[in-house]
Amino acid sequence: MKSVFTLAFCLSALNVYAANPQIIRVGTKNIDLVLQVAESGRVYQSYLGSKFKHESDLSNLPWSVHAATDGSVVRRGWEIYSGSGNEDFFEPSLSITHNDGNASTYLYYISSESHTIPGGTETTIKLRDNKYPVDVTIYYQAYENEDVIKSWTEIQHQEKKPIMMDRYASSMIYFERPSYYLNEFTGDWATEMNMTTQQLQRGKKI
Numbered sequence: 001m002k003s004v005f006t007l008a009f010c011l012s013a014l015n016v017y018a019a020n021p022q023i024i025r026v027g028t029k030n031i032d033l034v035l036q037v038a039e040s041g042r043v044y045q046s047y048l049g050s051k052f053k054h055e056s057d058l059s060n061l062p063w064s065v066h067a068a069t070d071g072s073v074v075r076r077g078w079e080i081y082s083g084s085g086n087e088d089f090f091e092p093s094l095s096i097t098h099n100d101g102n103a104s105t106y107l108y109y110i111s112s113e114s115h116t117i118p119g120g121t122e123t124t125i126k127l128r129d130n131k132y133p134v135d136v137t138i139y140y141q142a143y144e145n146e147d148v149i150k151s152w153t154e155i156q157h158q159e160k161k162p163i164m165m166d167r168y169a170s171s172m173i174y175f176e177r178p179s180y181y182l183n184e185f186t187g188d189w190a191t192e193m194n195m196t197t198q199q200l201q202r203g204k205k206i
Contacts, residue, residue, distance in 0.1 A: 022036060022037045023035070023036055023037075023058055023059075024036075024037075024043075024112055024123065024125065025058065026123075026140060026142070026149060027051055028051065028147055029051065029147070030050065030051050031048075031049070031050065031051055032047060032048070032049065032050070032051045032052050033045070033047070033048050033173075034046050034047040034048075034058060034061060035080055035125075036061065036077065037109045038076065038077075040108075041108035041109050042076070042079060042106075042107070042108060042109070043079065043080045043081075043107075043109050043125065043127065044076060044077025044078055044079055044080065045077055045078045045079075045080050045173065045174055046061045046077045047061050048173070048174065048175065048176070068087035068088065068089070069087045069088075069089065070087040078090075078174040079107075079172070080125070080138065080172060081093050081094060081107055081127060081136055081138060081153065081169075081171075081172055082094070082172060083095075083096070083104070083105030083106055083107050083129070084096065084103055084104065084105055084166075084167070085102075085103050085104025085105060085106075086104065086105070086106055091167075091204075092105075092167060093167070093168075093169035093171070093172040094107075094136065094155065094165075094167060094168055094169070095165065095166040095167035095168075096134065096157075096163050096164065096165055096166075097163065097164040097166070098132050098134075098159060098163055099159050099160065099161035099162065099163055102131075102132075105129055105132070105134060106129060106130055106131070107127035107128065107129060107136055108127060108128055108129075108130050109125070109126075109127060110126040110127060110128050110135075111125075111126045112124065112125045112126065117141060119143050119144070119145065119146075120141060120142045120143040120144055121141070121142050121144075122139065122140065122141045122142075123139075123140045123142075124137055124138065124139050124140075125137070125138045125140075132157070132159060133157060133158035133159055134155070134156070134157045134158075134159070134163075135155075135156045135157070136153060136154070136155050136156075137153065137154045137156075138151065138152075138153050138171065139151060139152050139153070139154070151170060151171045152170050152171070153168070153169070153170055153171060155168055179199055179200075180199070180200040181197055181198065181199050181200065182197070182198055182199075182200055182205065183195055183196070183197050184196050184197075184198075
């Protein structure tokens with residue numbers, strides 16, 4: 001059985017390309033988002049911030065050791081598409097119960113490539129579970145003039161019996177700032193677009 005799910009979201013970005021097989025860079029005129037393939041084969045977001053002035057800076061990005069449920073202290077970053085049941089404390093972007101009852105999914109790097117599309121660049125990152133025939137492809141379409149990147153994810157499986165998917169996000173990105181604010185808009189007839197702002201606290205907004 002083969003199943004495909006496609007979702008999409010938009011993120012402010014500009015130009016996406018693979019700097020080399022182990023580094024994938026998403027950049028605008030002022031921002032860089034850098035993804036790295038670890039020695040383990042897992043793919044992590046290693047940087048999001050001001051754009052680097054020199055290409056050589058990409059090779060000097062530090063790896064952070066983040067706490068994990070397995071108690072390990074191996075080098076890891078924030079996983080770009082975290083599966084359920086792994087060592088990450090974050091809520092997963094993908095949650096699958098396989099047909100044998102196992103609810104764990106560990107995704108590893110297979111390949112990445114980029115090519116030109118009308119108005120921009122498309123980059124794809126292919127990931128695969130190391131125990132089950134489950135493949136995840138993450139797409140990034142960057143439009144230079146609009147300063148926007150569109151991203152979506154395709155999830156495929158070749159298991160012999162149906163699987164249960166409880167969660168499948170279009171993408172996963174990490175921010176690290178002292179504070180965040182949420183703007184919301186409400187309205188009624190003749191009172192459209194009334195904005196309210198609140199500071200986000202610990203927890204989650206759905």
